Amino acid sequence: MPLPTVILPGYLAAAIEYQPLEQALRSLGYPTVTVPIQKRDWFPTLGGRSMSPILQQLDRTVRQVRQEHNASQINLIGHSAGGWISRIYLGEKPYWVHTKDIGKDRLWQAHPHVHTLITLGTPHTSLERWTRLNLDFVNHSYPGAFYPDVRYICVAGKAIYGERRLKNWLAYSSYQITCGEGNCWGDGITPIIAAHLEGATNLTLAGVQHAPRARGIWYGSPEPLQAWVQYLA
Numbered sequence: 001m002p003l004p005t006v007i008l009p010g011y012l013a014a015a016i017e018y019q020p021l022e023q024a025l026r027s028l029g030y031p032t033v034t035v036p037i038q039k040r041d042w043f044p045t046l047g048g049r050s051m052s053p054i055l056q057q058l059d060r061t062v063r064q065v066r067q068e069h070n071a072s073q074i075n076l077i078g079h080s081a082g083g084w085i086s087r088i089y090l091g092e093k094p095y096w097v098h099t100k101d102i103g104k105d106r107l108w109q110a111h112p113h114v115h116t117l118i119t120l121g122t123p124h125t126s127l128e129r130w131t132r133l134n135l136d137f138v139n140h141s142y143p144g145a146f147y148p149d150v151r152y153i154c155v156a157g158k159a160i161y162g163e164r165r166l167k168n169w170l171a172y173s174s175y176q177i178t179c180g181e182g183n184c185w186g187d188g189i190t191p192i193i194a195a196h197l198e199g200a201t202n203l204t205l206a207g208v209q210h211a212p213r214a215r216g217i218w219y220g221s222p223e224p225l226q227a228w229v230q231y232l233a
Contacts, residue, residue: 002031002075003071003073003074003075003116004030004031004032004065004066004069004071004075005025005030005032005074005075005077005232006032006034006077007032007034008035008054008058008077008078008079008082008085008086009079010079010080010081010211011080011081011082012039012042013037013039013079013212014037015035018034018220019034020212020220021034021212022034024220024222024225025232030232033061033064033065035054035058036057037057041053042054050098051088051095051134052095052098052104055088055106058085059089062074062110062113066113073112073114074113074114075117076089076117076118077120078118078119079119079219080121080122080123080189080190080210080211082122083117083122083124084119084122084123084134084135086114086117086119087117087138088137088142089108089114090108090109090110090114090117091109091146092107092109094106094107095108095137097133112149115150115151116151116152116153116232117150117151117152118155118228118232119152119153120155120219121155121190121195121208121219122154122195123178123189123191123194123195124139124194124197125179125194126177126178126194127177127178127179127180128177144197144200151201151231152197152199152200153200153203153228154195154200154202154203155204155219155224156190156202156205157187157188157205157207157209157210157218157219157224158185158192158204158205158206159185159187159188159206159207159208160185160186160188160209161183161184161185162174162175162191163182163183164182171188174186174188174189174190175190178190178191179191181193187209187210187218188210189210192204201231203227205219205227
């Protein structure tokens, strides 16, 4: 029987947005649960603050799922920021990046309990000053596909080329603040180069946009899903 799967939503996204993906995975035989985050749960993290509130919800969900299925391991899907937050969750170093967290229990060491981490449109790098504090911790502490006992699958979308014109200005700005180059391909938010990790199985899917609410197809749409769901097996 497939391992149970946990979905961690992207930044400022709520669990309800991932219900179609959750249901699609269940229909394919993968028992799946989304971390029950509401949009307001992200508010304490605004401005580059600590991701501890999200990590605590992730940990509670993983523990519940493991207990319910009597499973020693789960598969973890992180969309957008959920991908790099998941990399903190795997880690063995106290997450004492922010003053209010120092000295508190901010250590999850979850990598023995995660068989596969799939990141969807995750910006694994950033030049934006608020985000860098967290991401620098991740990338300095756990560079690339850091844990050999975890299978890392990093999925990027190639849908929108960033340009300095009205139609593609959002993509250009987002790519530039993420990787330093606006004129490149990505999913409209995350450039391809930032969505991949050294040592991971890196996939690039044509025509795939960033968010569940995209007008076109996104990572959880039926066709793109077939490209990466095999890695949950």
